[in-house]
Each structure stands twice: as C-alpha cells, then as structure tokens.
Amino acid sequence: MKRALIITLNEVKLYLQDKGDLAFGLLLPILTFALMFGAFGGDTLFTADATIVNEDTGVYSQQLIQQIDDVDGVTVKLLSAEEADAKLDRSDILLALYISSDFSDTLMAGEPAQLTFKQRGNGGTGGQILASIIRGVAEQINQQFQVYNGVKVAVADYNIPDGTIQVVVLSVVEGEQQQPTVGVTEEITGGSSEFINQYLPGIITMYVLFSLSLSAMTIVEERKRGTLERLLTTRLSVGELFFGKFISIIARGFIQTLILLLLSYAVFQMFTPLSFLACLVVSIVFTAAAAAIGMIIASISRTESAANWIAIVVTMFMVMVGNTFFQSAPGSAMETISKFSINTYANEAYTALITQSGSLGDTWFQLVILMGVAVVGLIISRLIFRAVPGGNK
C-alpha cells in the first residue's frame, strides 16, 4: 500500500516536471471558465450614469434628481448645459436629461412641465434604459401632482392648508410606492443562471473524461520507457502499481474540476457551501469511475496509439449518449443506451445538485453506480492485465 502511494507521488512528480502538460492541465479549466464567463456571465444588474443638466433652482427638480439617484444602479452626474452639449458632441455620453429653469414654477402653478432628453442617435441601449427609468420617475412625480391638484380642488371649500394636503398626498403616494397594489418582484440568481446551470454539468463531465484518456495512457507510457519491466522485477505488485496510478489520475482530475467549480462558485455564485462540497464529492467519484475505465483500456493496449484511439472512442460514446448537452427523450432507445454511459449518472447528479438545489442524499443512486464502476473497473483492469505477452505478472 505504501508503495502504491509512492507510485502516486512519482506520477505527480512526473506531471509537475512536464511544464507544458502542467500548464495545459491547469490552464484549460481556467480557459474554459473564461469562455463560459464570456458566454453566460456579466453584470446581473443594469448600471449607468444619468447625466442631468439642471437649470431649475426649485424644490421639484431636486426631488426628481433625488428619486432618479435612488434607483438601484443609477448614479446621477450633474453637468452644466455647455459641458453636457460638449460631451454629447464627442459621444462621451449618448443621452442627457435637461431640466429647464421654469420646471418647479410651472409645476407649482399646476401646469404640466416639460423634461427634455437630448441624445445621440438612439441614445444607445443604456441610454434607452436610462430614459425609461427617468420617465418612470417623472411619471411618479406627475401622478403625485395630479393627485395633489385633484385633492386640492375637491377640498377647496374646507379651508385645509395646502401644506397639509401636500403631506397627506405625499405619504399616501409613498406608501403606495413602497407597497404597491400590483407588486412586481425581480428574482436574480447569479449570472444568466439558466444557461450556466445547464452547461456546467456538461463541462465538468468533459473534464472528468480527460482522466479516462490519461489513465488509458499510463501503462503504455511505462511500457515504452522500459520502466514497466523494471518495476516488475521489484517488490512492487501490479495491484499496487495500478492503484497508485489510479489515485494519481483521480488527484489530477480532481484538481482540474476543483478549479472549474471554484471559479463558478466565485463568479456565478452557483453554489451554497454545501452544494459546492456535494459537487466535489460527485466529481471525485465520477473521476474515479472514468479513471477505472481508462485503466481497463490501459491494461489491454499494447501501444500508445491503441490506447489513444480506444480512449477517444469510449469518450465519444460516453459524451454522445450520456445526456451531456442534451437530454434523451424518456422511453426512447437513446435513453436505454444512455444507461451505459457513466456521464448519464454524473450529469443526473450534477443537475440534481446545481439546477434543482438537491443535496448529496438525492444523488445516492448515481454515486453508488459511479463508485461501483470505479471499483469493478479497477479490479477488471488488474485481472486482464498481462505485463508482457506470456508474462506471469
């Protein structure tokens, strides 16, 4: 057993020596992640600067600006008219809001006041969103005034001071805004949650399958180097050799998936600490199953190209039928075939954990299957292995 671990350490050492391989192995998950981020990531909220030119000195323009600034993600930038015009000219900004000097007075007089947007072209997507946010705010203020004016007219005979009306109307309107009769709530989960949740299991699955090719090659490499025969003359048993290699491949595959999962955790907030750990457990067991299948290939392959081709064919099969990127229709022949791919079980487990917020307990069936494949695969690989044709070990 100790010798098996020394084999593992030696493999790790060899792996660390091969700088190209190392860079490939570690950078690839990061690269994949960057692609994922490009495809699915980005800001979850709209953020923009609202450029406003305020020539009014009254209270209503202040109120308007305050309310715009209170909108999540919107920051007000006050500019003079000349500055704003210059920026628009240079396309530094695509849209600016102009509040004319008579804005408050007009409102005070109970007349409709005008706000002006100046924009370059269509104002840009951000500008359009901003404009509609500002329209929404103006609309609120507008409603407030209409209610105020309506109430004022209705109670004109009762000699109620304007100030009182204003306070009551304001508090009712604000109350309404805080607890709207028709509520609209937004639910934001990390990133563009739908896509990433669907694709991450597939991507992890692809990674784990590298372990299959990797383990398929290990024995052939040793054979080609001549070290296999040399090892066979030492106290090392073939069982220890296989187990040591097996562990080293799991370790390597695990580190790759760990990088991928950690980045997904940090950037897409796809996990809770618990679901993250659960995904790691599934990854290890899945990697073990893939590595064991690879070891079977390793023990029957006599040449590197044989190992390579068999590994590619098996990997392709696993990916194609294993519901990796699409789900086979229930009851179809494809669904039956998919039962022969370890990917199916891994994807089911990942989906349960990531998309359906399940716990490890929900994936016990898949874990048992994958663990079974790992153990049985490793035993089979050892049993069918012959170091040399006509060899006795």
Place this chain on the structure above:
Amino acid sequence: MADDFVVVKDLHKSFKDFKAVNGVSFTIAKGEVFGLLGPNGAGKTTTIRMLSTVLEADSGDITIGGYSVKKNAEAVRTLIGVCPQELALYEDLSALDNMVFFGHMSGLEGKAAHDQAMKNLKLMGLEDRAKGKIAKYSGGMKRRINLAVALMGNPKLLFLDEPTVGIDPQSRNNIFENIKALQKQGLTVLYTTHYMEEADRLCQRVAVMDGGKIIAMDTPYNLKKKIGPPDKTTLEDVFLNLTGRSLRD
C-alpha cells in the same frame, strides 16, 4: 552444488513457433560473475527476463537463492537487481529521484533509500549531477545510472544485460571496478556482453549461447585452451570458432 545461488534446468521459451530459448541449463555459484555470451538473437535477454520473473518459461525450472521463480516469484524479487539492456529510467526526473524511487520499490524505506542512492551515485562518479535530469545526461552517464538503479535495495543477484554498450573506456573501467568490488562483498552476477575481452576480464565462467542453446560453458581459460595456446588465444577466437562467421539477425 550446495553453493549454487542460481540453478537453471532445461529452460524453454517460444514466441509463437520460434524457439528463442531451447533447453538451457546452467548454475551460478554464490559470489560468481557468470558470463552469458552469444551472437544477436541467441536468447540471452530472453533467458534473463525469465530468470528475473518478468517472462514465464514454457517449461524448465529456475531456482534463485533457494526460491522457485515459478512458485515464489515474490521472494525471488527481493533478491535480484536488474540492469536491462535498454535504458529503463524516468528521463524527466533527476538521477537521484530515479534511484530513490526504485530504492523504495526494492524495499528501502525513507532516508535509507536516499542515503543508498547518494552512495551509489558516488560509486558511479555522478554525485555532482545527482539533481540533474536524466534527459540532459550523456549516453554514458545514462548507462551508469541504469546500472546504479539496479544496485538499489542491496540485491544478492545482479542481472547485467550489456551494461557497457556505447560508453567510453573510463566509464567502462568504472563499471568493472564497481562490479569487482561488489563481488568481493558476496554479490552474484549474471553478465551479458558482446565484448569478449570484458568477459575474459570479469567472469569466472562463461556460457556461449547460440540459437537458444548453450553450446559451450567453462572458464575463459579452459575455453581458450581448447582451440589453441591459452596465452595467445582470445575469447573472441573461441567465440567465432564456436558460433561461426555468419551474420545473425
């Protein structure tokens, strides 16, 4: 003989229809350096592979240190060290790493493996390059490391399959002296080579193989005596006399 460390009886090995080893028998006494000579394809390496527990014999018996290779290969493996004909090293690792690794595989624990690795590297005159990658070594240095690895774990019997191929006289001399020193400590050696003067210098007895059979076996002196005056005859003369001048594959 009670003193025989290696006993080989009527060994046979075929690859498909081809008889690579065809009824080979010999013994090696404890502490003896035994030469296995023969043209290319004679079956020397195949014989060593069977003795070193890698290849299973079709028939025949091999006993090493009292253990049957067939029945108790594990015990045999604790006694042997093999320097294969082809280099068998991790080129991406340092000489030290290689030696420590194989030391562990040969039963050495922790620091003992490291200490012995350094000792053997010194023996080979390579202690300065201990941390250098094998890939950057010269051919002769690789050969010496290939041999040094075989010494890890204090084997009682050493299989040296053409250990001196492609190295300069200095390195060769270094290897000879090491073998002689090890022999003094009681090590038994099975040595194959195509350099007859090496066998003459090192081996107490030699066997000449051809076509999978041993066609002569004796001390170098006795073999030379058979075909001419021993001081004027070389082992090469004996070899050509026995195996003929036709080329082999």
